[in-house]
Each structure stands twice: as C-alpha cells, then as structure tokens.
Amino acid sequence: MLLSVAPMWAQQGGLGKLSPWLRQLARQDASLSNRVAPSDGAMDSRQVCALADVTTSEVLPLYGSRSLAEVGGVHIVSIPIAQLRSLAADQRVRRIEARPLGTALNDSMAIHLNALPVYAGTNLPQPYTGKDVVVGIMDIGFDLTHPNFLSRDTTEYRIKRLWDMLSTDTVGSPFYVGRDYTSREALLDLQHSRDGLDMTHGTYTLGIAAGSGYTSNYRGMAPESDICLVSNAVSDNIAYIDSADYYKYTYATDALGFKYIFDYATSVNKPCVISLSEGSTQDFWGYDQLYYAMLDSLVGPGRILVAAAGNNAAYKSWFRKPFGDESMGSFLISDRSDMLLTFKSAQDFSLRFVLYADTNDTLMIRTSDVLMQKDSVLTSLLRFDDFALAVKTEAYPSCYDAREMCYDVKVSTTYNIGSQRNLSVEVLGQDADVEFFRVNGQLCSNNLNPALNAGENVCCIHSPSSAPCVISVGATSYRDGIQNLNGEWKSYWLGQGGVRAPFSSVGPTFDGRVKPDVMAPGNNIISSFSSYYMEAHPDASDLTWDVGRYDFNGRSYAWISSSGTSASSPAVAGAIALWLQAKPDLTPEEVKDVLSHTCRHYDEGLTYPNNEYGYGEIDVYRGLLYILGIDRIEAVSKHHTSARIRYADNQLCVSFEEPLSSTVRLRLYNMSGRLVHTAALKSGQASYSLSLYSLPSGIYALQLDGPSAVKGSTLIRK
Numbered sequence: 167m168l169l170s171v172a173p174m175w176a177q178q179g180g181l182g183k184l185s186p187w188l189r190q191l192a193r194q195d196a197s198l199s200n201r202v203a204p205s206d207g208a209m210d211s212r213q214v215c216a217l218a219d220v221t222t223s224e225v226l227p228l229y230g231s232r233s234l235a236e237v238g239g240v241h242i243v244s245i246p247i248a249q250l251r252s253l254a255a256d257q258r259v260r261r262i263e264a265r266p267l268g269t270a271l272n273d274s275m276a277i278h279l280n281a282l283p284v285y286a287g288t289n290l291p292q293p294y295t296g297k298d299v300v301v302g303i304m305d306i307g308f309d310l311t312h313p314n315f316l317s318r319d320t321t322e323y324r325i326k327r328l329w330d331m332l333s334t335d336t337v338g339s340p341f342y343v344g345r346d347y348t349s350r351e352a353l354l355d356l357q358h359s360r361d362g363l364d365m366t367h368g369t370y371t372l373g374i375a376a377g378s379g380y381t382s383n384y385r386g387m388a389p390e391s392d393i394c395l396v397s398n399a400v401s402d403n404i405a406y407i408d409s410a411d412y413y414k415y416t417y418a419t420d421a422l423g424f425k426y427i428f429d430y431a432t433s434v435n436k437p438c439v440i441s442l443s444e445g446s447t448q449d450f451w452g453y454d455q456l457y458y459a460m461l462d463s464l465v466g467p468g469r470i471l472v473a474a475a476g477n478n479a480a481y482k483s484w485f486r487k488p489f490g491d492e493s494m495g496s497f498l499i500s501d502r503s504d505m506l507l508t509f510k511s512a513q514d515f516s517l518r519f520v521l522y523a524d525t526n527d528t529l530m531i532r533t534s535d536v537l538m539q540k541d542s543v544l545t546s547l548l549r550f551d552d553f554a555l556a557v558k559t560e561a562y563p564s565c566y567d568a569r570e571m572c573y574d575v576k577v578s579t580t581y582n583i584g585s586q587r588n589l590s591v592e593v594l595g596q597d598a599d600v601e602f603f604r605v606n607g608q609l610c611s612n613n614l615n616p617a618l619n620a621g622e623n624v625c626c627i628h629s630p631s632s633a634p635c636v637i638s639v640g641a642t643s644y645r646d647g648i649q650n651l652n653g654e655w656k657s658y659w660l661g662q663g664g665v666r667a668p669f670s671s672v673g674p675t676f677d678g679r680v681k682p683d684v685m686a687p688g689n690n691i692i693s694s695f696s697s698y699y700m701e702a703h704p705d706a707s708d709l710t711w712d713v714g715r716y717d718f719n720g721r722s723y724a725w726i727s728s729s730g731t732s733a734s735s736p737a738v739a740g741a742i743a744l745w746l747q748a749k750p751d752l753t754p755e756e757v758k759d760v761l762s763h764t765c766r767h768y769d770e771g772l773t774y775p776n777n778e779y780g781y782g783e784i785d786v787y788r789g790l791l792y793i794l795g796i797d798r799i800e801a802v803s804k805h806h807t808s809a810r811i812r813y814a815d816n817q818l819c820v821s822f823e824e825p826l827s828s829t830v831r832l833r834l835y836n837m838s839g840r841l842v843h844t845a846a847l848k849s850g851q852a853s854y855s856l857s858l859y860s861l862p863s864g865i866y867a868l869q870l871d872g873p874s875a876v877k878g879s880t881l882i883r884k
Contacts (some may be wrong), residue, residue, distance in 0.1 A: 183254045184262050189217060190653035192250040197702035214250070218243045219260040229253040268455070275374065275737050278644060278687050281387060281786040284744055288806070291865055291883030294790065296388025296743040299750075300326075301376040302427030302440035303736065304396040304420065306403050307365025309696035310353050313718040314377035314386075315474035320718075322379070323350045326434075328395040329426050331419065332360040332406045342422065343414050344397075352433060358698045361406050366696035366708070368397065373694035375736035376743070382643045382714055384725045386690050387740025387786075391843075396423035396429045400444055417457045424461065428469050437468035437746040441739035443732035445476055445628025447605055448676045450572040452565030458633040465635050467751040472739040474731035475640040475682040476628030476671035482609040482621025487593045487600045493518075494600075495592030495618040497576065500607035507575040507591065507601040509533075510564060515595035517575070521548065522553055522588040522614050528556060528738050531572060536561045552712040553580045555585065566677040583607060590618050603676070624777065626671045627681045635754050636680045638740070641670040641688025642768070642783055643767075648727040651712045658691045658729055664768045666778050670725060670731055673777035682780040684761050686741075688734035695726040721809065741786045749793050756793075764788040792883060794865055795837035807870045807878030813858070816884075820868075821853040822876060830872030837865055847872075858884050 191214060215234070220226065223233050229249040234242045243423045245253060245262070254262055260754070287293035308328065315325050331344040339345035344360075347353050359368065361745050363468055376393055378792050379385030390500070399407055399415035407415060424440055431438030448454065465471050470737045475669070487494035498505055508516070511533075519529040529544045529548050542561035547554065556578040564570040583589055590612070600868075603625060611619040642664045647657035660667045667689050667880040673681035690712055697814040700709065700722070714725040745760070746752055765782030767774060775781045812819045821833070834856075842861060847854050858866075861884060869879045 168570060180256060181251065183259060184250065185542065188214070188250060188262060190649070191247050192254070193653070211407065212247045213244045213404050214247050215713055216243055216244075216245055217241070218265045219262075221258045221260070223471070225253075225256055225258040225598060229256070242876065267439060275687055275691060275849070276385070276387065276786075277738065279387070279784055280643075280788065281741065281744065284785050284790055285389075285505040287557040290790070292466065292796075294744045294747045294748070296376065296391030296740065296747055298436055299388065299391045299746045300394050300427070300431040300434070300436050300438040301388050301391040301739060301743050301744045302394045302424075302431070302438055303368060303372045303375060304398050304440065304442050304846065305368030305371050305398050305444065306316075306359070307362050307454075307595075307696055307699065308359040308372065308395055308397055308399060309357075309362060309366070309698055309723075310359070311357055311695070311719070311721065312369060312378065312694050312697065312723055313380040313538060313716065314372075314373045314384075314694040314723075316378060316380070318378045318380070318389065319791065320380070323354070323591070324376070324391070325353055325393045327430060328353060328356075328638050329361050329399065329423065330356075330397045331399055331415070331423070332397060332403065334360070343399075343411065343419065346426075357449070358696065359395075361397065361403040361646070362696055362698045363702040364404055364405075365491055366699040367402075367443070367732065368395070368417075369696040369699075370411070370693045370726070371441060371736045373725075375441050375740040376690065377694055380718065380723075381571075382725055384694070384714070386693070388738055388743035391743050393437065394427045394438075396426055398423050398444075418460075418629075420459060421460045421464070424464050424471065428464055431469070433745040437750040437752070439470040439472060439739045439742045439746060440672070441736040442473040442630070443472070443722060443730075443735045445474060445631055448627065448629050448632050450508065450564045450566065450676060451562065454629050454633070455565060457630060458635070461630060461633050462635045465754050467753050468746065470637065470739075470742050470746070470752065470754055470757060471630075471635065472637040472639060472735050474735040475628060475631050475638050477641075477669040477730050477732075478626035478628070479623045479672045480606065480669045481626075482623055483604045484622050484625040485602045485609075485620035487515075487595075487602075487620075489599050492596045493592050493594050494620045495590055495615075496609040496620045497584065497588060497590045497612040498607060499610055499616060499691055501582055501606070503544060503580065503582055504576060504578040505583050505607035506605035507577065508605060509573045509575065509593065509600055510570055510603070511598050511600040512570045513595065513598035513600075515593055515598035515600050517557075517559075518592040519548075519557060519577070520590045520592070520615075521553075527555075529555060531557060531559055533559075533571070535558035537571070554581050555589070584610075588612055588614055591613060592618060594854065614812075614831045624672050625674060625676065627673050627675055628671060631671075632675045632679075632681055634679065637738065637757060637758070638683045638780070639731060639735040639753065640682040640685045640736045640778075640780065641729075641731045642685045642690035643667040645690035646842055648692070648711065648713055649726075650710060651715060656711055656727070658690055660729070664783055666768070667729070669729075670734075674779070675870045680775045680777055683758060683775070684765060684780045685783040686734040688731050690727050691729065691733040691737075692725050692727045693733070695724040697721050697723050700724060709792055738784055741784050741789070744786055748790055752793070760789045760792050764792050772864045791881075795867070796836055805878040807868075807876055807877075807880055809870060809876050809880075811868065811880050811882065816857060816859040818856045818868075818882065819853065820847075820859055820870075825850045825872055826876070830870055833867055833869045833871075835867045835869070836861075842866070
C-alpha cells in the first residue's frame with residue numbers, strides 16, 4: 167500500500183518523521199544548498215513554526231530551534247528550515263508536523279461561506295450545526311464505514327438508512343429495485359454501496375454536506391445533521407445493472423429516491439434538504455416536464471432539493487443566427503464518431519455540412535424536406551471509398567412553444583469527428599431566426615474557414631438543476647492547488663477570490679429562465695474518500711490528490727481533493743441544513759428570497775440574479791440573520807457588537823472590555839421590529855443589566871449605537 171514507503175523516508179536523513187509539507191521544504195532547502203556555495207550567503211534563514219514530539223526539549227537549541235510553548239507534551243517550535251533534515255534525523259525526535267496556511271481544507275468552505283460564526287453561535291441565540299435536520303444525498307459510491315459519518319467523538323453513527331438501488335440482496339424487498347438498510351448494524355455489515363469498490367463520488371459529496379471531520383480539519387457544512395442516503399444508477403455504474411433490468415433505472419426511479427429521503431424525514435418529524443450532484447442535458451422533447459412536476463410536489467415547507475448546475479461551461483454550447491444574417495456556423499470535433507446537435511426555429515432554414523480535403527464535399531439539408539418525411543425523420547449520406555458522413559435529422563415541436571420546430575441532428579462519421587477530415591456545420595437562411603444547442607462534442611474554429619467561429623458558453627445547465635423548484639448551484643474558485651500526502655504540489659488553477667470557475671455551467675435554461683440560483687466553492691475542495699475504492703484501485707490517479715490518511719477500526723481512510731459543481735451542491739445543501747435548524751418549515755421559495763437578499767457578489771457591476779452567478783455566493787451567517795428576522799428590522803445595523811452579552815434567569819447583562827468613552831444608546835426589538843426597551847448608557851459605564859421577565863419568550867435583537875468599538879447588534883433568545 168502507499169504507506170509502505172515510510173521506511174524509505176526514514177532512511178533519508180529522518181524525512182519520514184516530517185509531515186509532507188515539511189518534507190518538501192527540507193528537500194527544497196537541500197536542493198538550494200547543493201546549487202549555492204555557503205560563501206554566497208544564500209543559506210536559507212527562514213523559520214517554520216511546527217509541532218514537535220521530542221523525548222527532551224534539550225535537543226531543540228542544538229539545531230537552532232526554539233520551543234514557543236508546550237501543551238500535553240508536544241512542543242510548538244520555531245525551526246530553521248535549513249536545520250529540518252538534521253533535526254529530524256536526531257534520535258530524540260519522534261515526529262515534526264506542520265501544514266501551510268491556504269491548504270484547500272473543507273473548513274475553507276465554511277470560511278468562504280461565512281459559516282464559522284454560525285457554528286460558534288456568535289451573536290446568535292444558539293450555535294447551528296444541522297442538529298435535528300436530515301441531510302439526504304442521492305449519489306453513487308458510498309463508504310458506509312468512513313469515520314467522517316460518525317459524530318466527531320465517534321459515539322454516534324449518523325447514517326440512519328440507505329436505499330441501495332443496485333443491491334442484489336432483494337429477497338423480500340418491497341422496493342422496485344434494490345433494497346434498503348435501516349439499522350447501524352446492517353449498514354456497517356454492508357460496508358459500502360454495491361458500486362463502492364469502483365465508485366467514490368457519494369463518499370466525497372456526503373462529506374462536504376455533512377461530514378463530522380473525525381480527527382481532521384475536513385468538516386462538512388452540517389456536521390451534526392442526520393444522514394439519509396440513496397445509491398442510485400447513472401452511466402458511470404451501469405456495469406452493475408443486469409441488462410434485463412436496465413430500463414428500470416430512469417428519472418422516475420430517481421424521483422422515488424428523493425421521495426424515500428423526504429418520507430424518512432417526515433417519519434422522524436424533521437426538516438430535510440437533499441443534494442444531487444448528478445444530471446444530464448436539457449431537451450425540447452419534454453422529457454423533464456413530468457419529472458419537474460413530480461419534484462415540485464415533493465418539495466415544500468421543510469423539504470428542499472439542491473442540485474449541481476453541471477460542468478459544461480468550458481465548451482461552446484449555443485449560438486443564434488438572427489434574422490437578416492445569411493449564415494452562421496462552426497467546426498465540429500469529438501472524441502467519438504457521432505455528435506448530437508439541436509436546432510430550433512419557427513422558420514424554414516437549411517443546414518450545410520462541409521467535409522474538407524483536396525476537394526471540399528458538401529451535404530445540404532433543408533428543414534422543409536425533413537418535415538415532409540414520414541415521422542419527420544430524414545437521413546442524408548455522403549459516402550467515399552474509406553469515409554462516410556451520415557446526418558440523421560428528426561423534427562418535432564418545442565415542448566415550450568409549439569410554434570417553434572426543433573431539429574435533433576445526429577452527425578456520424580467513419581472515424582472520430584474531425585480527426586480524419588475537418589467537418590463544419592452552417593445554418594443558412596436570411597429569413598430565419600435559428601438557435602443552436604450542443605448536446606455533446608465541441609465547437610471550434612479553423613483557418614479553413616475563419617468565418618465559422620460561432621458559439622457561446624451558455625445554455626448548459628444540467629437537469630434536474632434546471633427545474634424551477636430546485637436550488638441550482640454553480641462553482642466558484644479560490645485555490646490554485648493542494649499539497650498531497652507525498653509533499654507534491656498538485657495545481658488546478660481556475661481563478662481566485664470567488665470568481666466563477668470556468669467549467670461551471672451557466673444559463674439561461676432552454677425555456678429562458680435564469681439559472682443557476684446560487685454559487686459555492688467548487689475548486690480544490692477536500693472531502694472523504696472511499697476506503698474500499700482505495701483498496702480495489704491502489705494505483706488510481708485519484709489517489710495522487712490524497713491530502714491525509716487516518717486509521718480507524720483497523721482501516722485506512724483518506725481525504726482527497728477534487729473539483730466541480732459536485733462539490734458546490736452539497737456545500738449549499740449543508741448550509742441550508744443550518745438554516746432549517748433555525749426555521750424547520752423553510753420553503754424553496756423562501757430559500758431563494760434569502761439568497762436574493764444576502765448573497766455575496768463577486769462582481770458588483772453585474773445585475774443579480776444573472777446566468778453566471780445566480781444571486782451570488784451563499785453567505786450562511788447573513789442568511790441566518792435574515793431568516794431570524796434581524797435584517798428586517800431597519801434600525802438594527804448589520805455589524806455585530808463586540809460587547810459581551812449574557813442572558814440567564816430572565817436577566818440580560820451587557821458588559822464592555824473597557825469603560826465607555828462616550829454615551830451609548832441601547833435598544834431592544836422583537837422580531838416584528840417593535841421597540842420594546844431603550845436605555846442610555848453613560849460615559850464611564852462598564853456594564854448594564856436589564857430584567858426581561860415581563861417579555862414573552864422569543865428572539866430579540868439588541869442594538870448598541872455609540873463608539874465604533876461597541877456599535878452593532880446581536881440576537882438574544884429568551
């Protein structure tokens with residue numbers, strides 16, 4: 167296994183005693199020392215702050231190191247980087263650890279989404295951690311034994327049940343496919359979903375939404391929530407499905423999965439939020455209309471569904487040839503021999519396909535000819551000795567507007583499209599307004615015809631994230647990479663500061679609605695990984711993004727970095743779980759209202775919502791304040807007072823670090839915004855007490871106006 171290299175490290179001057187980042191620093195310093203003569207004065211004088219386990223502190227000054235503090239026998243030490251290797255080689259040193267600031271932790275998700283004050287209950291009536299809320303995940307590849315899904319102290323197993331749709335253990339099962347497992351013993355005996363040896367996606371997304379973190383820093387957004395899972399079927403795990411049962415697995419089966427999770431939450435009388443990090447392209451046939459209607463009936467008060475927007479925005483997905491323009495088009499390429507395209511228009515137009523060689527070969531298709539065919543299907547061919555182009559065009563009215571006709575075009579060539587002969591498609595017709603939608607493959611430009619360069623990276627939101635009742639989540643970017651377990655820097659640079667990740671799908675939807683609804687970090691996000699996948703695939707490339715290993719109950723568990731809206735969706739679901747703890751009857755419409763008033767905006771020059779960022783990036787703390795009502799009290803500031811506020815036995819106590827330098831006005835509001843108490847605190851006063859005995863139970867907002875050091879507000883629960 168991977169950890170077998172540890173003895174080798176131990177033979178390399180004690181490097182095996184150093185954590186990965188420190189090993190890298192030591193190696194970098196050794197490389198510098200080999201290149202630069204000491205007389206040049208270039209020896210590394212930098213100091214690193216680390217944790218050291220030593221048999222005696224007397225060893226530290228021998229290597230220019232200084233103990234800054236000692237807690238529980240472990241020293242916080244300042245160590246010259248140039249002395250790391252030598253110090254580690256000393257037999258009196260057992261272990262030296264440090265992790266750099268800026269490593270992509272799942273805790274960084276909580277930082278970026280402003281959730282840390284929610285966990286701490288800062289200026290809130292109580293801490294919020296998702297307790298008594300059900301977080302549901304429908305996904306593939308669950309490791310049911312991962313300590314991330316126990317409570318932080320490992321005393322409580324938080325997965326309450328799993329419906330494994332791929333299970334073959336179906337004797338006596340009342341389920342349409344698979345069966346469920348509803349006890350701790352049954353779930354731990356199962357160990358993993360049936361696809362868990364080859365899939366790990368669900369382990370990853372569940373950790374982001376609800377992981378406790380175990381002994382690591384990689385805590386999910388709702389670390390004390392209850393967990394309910396559905397392991398469903400997608401194209402990735404289709405090998406586990408008997409061909410005779412293949413068609414049992416559809417969107418409708420997924421709808422059953424959502425219902426299963428919501429029904430469980432109802433049975434235990436708890437609110438619920440579900441995250442889905444899966445999806446497929448939208449269409450104009452109307453395949454999704456009943457699905458969306460079903461989802462609309464499933465969600466409601468205390469029932470929220472969140473889904474990933476998709477990762478398709480890196481490709482050109484759409485273009486529009488307006489009235490008056492004679493033509494517009496693009497070159498086509500694909501890693502397959504077929505490609506699917508959709509065109510939509512209320513007018514007649516033509517398509518021109520050109521194969522480029524010594525002599526260019528052209529295939530023309532007129533939409534009026536397609537409509538004249540039986541079943542409105544026309545197949546057109548260009549055939550050569552060793553090459554063929556086939557274009558099958560099928561016409562049908564748009565499910566959104568029957569006055570517009572849609573044309574699904576399947577382009578097939580002998581070899582992968584664009585690999586042997588360049589291929590272009592062009593929309594012709596000055597009197598037609600035509601929209602193009604890419605289903606797969608890519609659009610590109612080519613000097614063979616520079617005018618054919620149409621295409622924008624829009625209209626690529628996945629379904630069911632595109633459904634009106636679903637909270638659609640796109641991805642933002644902060645980190646440029648991670649340090650893996652072996653001390654290697656793994657770079658995946660997509661931008662910083664909360665900019666939309668280039669892959670994150672954008673709207674509008676096919677029927678013109680704004681999507682996504684909200685954003686969350688989705689680049690270099692660390693979460694739990696399936697230990698069973700690791701055993702079955704020890705050489706998988708995924709494992710090069712492993713940033714931490716932990717042993718539990720005789721097994722080795724990992725935390726791995728990955729990217730995509732698959733990470734963003736469970737982050738938002740976990741954030742909403744914190745809101746549901748405060749308001750268990752929160753509806754999808756109310757969630758969008760909260761987002762519209764409290765999201766952070768990467769670019770204030772844009773109008774929100776928009777088809778790139780939706781309402782913006784979710785702010786958990788501001789959203790919670792809005793839900794609790796404090797943002798609706800006009801007189802109360804959005805800044806939080808530094809004064810110490812305590813409430814006990816009907817007595818409210820306000821105290822200050824230093825006596826007041828000037829008069830401070832105190833006001834107390836109920837959540838309807840009515841002023842229930844006011845007082846003037848005088849200069850020199852260090853505390854103030856108020857009896858709330860006569861006030862009814864509830865949440866109150868306290869506002870202090872005066873010097874900036876104490877000005878602000880907080881909430882009190884009576």
